[in-house]
Amino acid sequence: MGSATLRAILMNEVRVLRSNRALPVMLLGMPLIIIAMLRSTMGAALADVGITGRSGAEQVVPGQALLFGFFMVSFLANSFFREHGWGTWDRLRTSRASRADILVGKAIPWVITSAVQILGLLAVGFALFDLDVPSASGIAAIVLTGLVWAIFVGGFALAVSARLNSMPAVSAVANLGAMFFSAVGGAIVPSGQLPGWATAVGPFTPTYWAMKSFNEVFLESGSLADALPAIAMLALFAVASGAYAWFRFDFDQPKRSWV
Amino acid sequence: MLAATGVSKSYDGTRVLDDVTFSVNAGEVVALLGPNGAGKTTLLSIIAGLRTGDAGTIVIGGFNLASDRAEAISQLAIAPQDTGVQLLLSARQNLEFYGRLAGLSRNDVAAEIDRVAAGLELGPFLDKTTSTLSGGQRRRVHAACAIVARPRLLLLDEPTVGADLEMRGQLLGVVRELVAQGTAVVYTTHYLPEVEALDARVVMLEHGQILINAPLQLLLEEHATSFVELTFDGAAPSVQLPGLSVVRDDTILRAEGPGVASRTAELITALGPDAQRLRGLEVLRPNLDTAYLSLTGQRFTAEVN
Numbered sequence A: 001m002g003s004a005t006l007r008a009i010l011m012n013e014v015r016v017l018r019s020n021r022a023l024p025v026m027l028l029g030m031p032l033i034i035i036a037m038l039r040s041t042m043g044a045a046l047a048d049v050g051i052t053g054r055s056g057a058e059q060v061v062p063g064q065a066l067l068f069g070f071f072m073v074s075f076l077a078n079s080f081f082r083e084h085g086w087g088t089w090d091r092l093r094t095s096r097a098s099r100a101d102i103l104v105g106k107a108i109p110w111v112i113t114s115a116v117q118i119l120g121l122l123a124v125g126f127a128l129f130d131l132d133v134p135s136a137s138g139i140a141a142i143v144l145t146g147l148v149w150a151i152f153v154g155g156f157a158l159a160v161s162a163r164l165n166s167m168p169a170v171s172a173v174a175n176l177g178a179m180f181f182s183a184v185g186g187a188i189v190p191s192g193q194l195p196g197w198a199t200a201v202g203p204f205t206p207t208y209w210a211m212k213s214f215n216e217v218f219l220e221s222g223s224l225a226d227a228l229p230a231i232a233m234l235a236l237f238a239v240a241s242g243a244y245a246w247f248r249f250d251f252d253q254p255k256r257s258w259v
Numbered sequence B: 001m002l003a004a005t006g007v008s009k010s011y012d013g014t015r016v017l018d019d020v021t022f023s024v025n026a027g028e029v030v031a032l033l034g035p036n037g038a039g040k041t042t043l044l045s046i047i048a049g050l051r052t053g054d055a056g057t058i059v060i061g062g063f064n065l066a067s068d069r070a071e072a073i074s075q076l077a078i079a080p081q082d083t084g085v086q087l088l089l090s091a092r093q094n095l096e097f098y099g100r101l102a103g104l105s106r107n108d109v110a111a112e113i114d115r116v117a118a119g120l121e122l123g124p125f126l127d128k129t130t131s132t133l134s135g136g137q138r139r140r141v142h143a144a145c146a147i148v149a150r151p152r153l154l155l156l157d158e159p160t161v162g163a164d165l166e167m168r169g170q171l172l173g174v175v176r177e178l179v180a181q182g183t184a185v186v187y188t189t190h191y192l193p194e195v196e197a198l199d200a201r202v203v204m205l206e207h208g209q210i211l212i213n214a215p216l217q218l219l220l221e222e223h224a225t226s227f228v229e230l231t232f233d234g235a236a237p238s239v240q241l242p243g244l245s246v247v248r249d250d251t252i253l254r255a256e257g258p259g260v261a262s263r264t265a266e267l268i269t270a271l272g273p274d275a276q277r278l279r280g281l282e283v284l285r286p287n288l289d290t291a292y293l294s295l296t297g298q299r300f301t302a303e304v305n
Helices: A003-018 A022-048 A057-069 A072-086 A089-093 A099-128 A136-163 A167-184 A196-204 A206-218 A224-248 B040-047 B069-073 B091-101 B106-120 B135-147 B165-180 B192-198 B216-223 B261-277 B288-296
Strands: B002-011 B014-024 B029-033 B055-060 B076-079 B153-157 B184-188 B201-206 B209-215 B227-232 B245-249 B252-256 B278-284
Touching: A003 A072, A003 A099, A003 B091, A022 A057, A022 A099, A057 A099, A057 A136, A057 A167, A057 A206, A072 A089, A072 A099, A072 A136, A072 A167, A099 A136, A136 A167, A136 A206, A136 A224, A167 A196, A167 A206, A196 A206, A206 A224, B002 B040, B014 B029, B014 B040, B014 B055, B014 B184, B014 B201, B014 B209, B029 B040, B029 B192, B040 B055, B040 B153, B040 B184, B055 B069, B076 B135, B091 B106, B091 B135, B106 B135, B106 B165, B135 B153, B135 B165, B153 B165, B165 B184, B165 B192, B184 B192, B192 B288, B201 B216, B201 B288, B209 B216, B209 B288, B216 B288, B227 B261, B261 B278, B278 B288
Parallel strands: B029 B184, B029 B201, B076 B153, B153 B184
Antiparallel strands: B002 B014, B002 B055, B201 B209, B227 B252, B227 B278, B245 B252
């Protein structure tokens, strides 16, 4: 992996990312509206499963951050598919950039954006939505969860890009994945309110483990040590996604951007 | 700089390239010619490492593409046939990216952008987002993205398709400048005057095989001659004139020989009543087109023969 070529790809991706004005609306604006509308409802939902005296921010802020953060999968995947649409993929392939330069250089800006999105929404939750600021150890757990989640999202986006051949297919998987993982993972409503089958499926989703880590901190006043098992499970999803992408991404495979 | 030896490629049992061997030296232009489907783009793709040949070797700057891919690829830049630019970025940002990707320093990239922008007159739209540019302007940026990388081997696949005369002249000027500085260029085109303007060595592909591989001047000296071509409504008549070779090709009558252009009136008189069916007359002066005609018996055309 060449540092100059990696930096060139990374900086170019940042330029493209900055030109995308829909991004902050999608990742920050929309979840903030839902958080504002559903906070008290989620307070009641928590009470319904036996967790009383909560504002609801403990459920709705991390839950919506995870739900909308998953849409980052489409944005990162599109950074590969649009190269095909623009006719620049072959030029990239005939450059000095290695396979690792291309995969990592394209993913890093989106992974950082994903981490900023989830941690930024939590920060807004502390400032505006009565989300209680946890202990230093709890904050460390939150930050680590956010970072591992962002890496998972990056790895999953690469895996989806490796597996699928068209952007509409990626979009479908990303949108369905966001809804399904968030629903059965307890990000939309508390896990205790889910039907039995969903509760059983939940642990097989990364969202479940991310929410479990957040719940340890926000609902159980737990420390980093308490959250670590859930974070480790989330990390497993990240590693599995990244490994799949690394071994399955075929740069020779033609891809369609939109049509 | 480039040595392609015994390159073959088949798709679904159809031989697209058949034992193609040619080389390009530093400071030389090779014009890769041939009708559509002759295998030009496939050959360029194999040289650029975008496809793998079924047989043969490609050596670029001393590095074997199969065994030293990274080193071999780092010697070249390609402007593929289809226009490719990053539409969300400006022309300058596109050029900066591909220059940096080629390993140039920030200062070198800036200098190269100035040079290429001057050569291809990109200045008026250099800082505009490429999605707002016309097709011709994008085509310029597309070619510039390959040139800005300052490669030792430059592959240009029909770079002037859709270009106006002005851009065509500018691009040829930039290519000549690069060649003078030692860059090896492989240039595919259907416009034979461009080959003459570049004084290129001609490698002609037909049905995946090399038909001609010779310096332009040699081709012109040995094979270029004048022709008079008459086109008829219906089958061309049979005509014989002393000192001229006259051949029929469907609706076309083609005459070749010493002083053929000055004997056009004599030729028409010899047609007799068939002159009524004459629909077109063209005098072809000695050039690459007529050299091709002498060698193959056919006019050079983009279409598959």
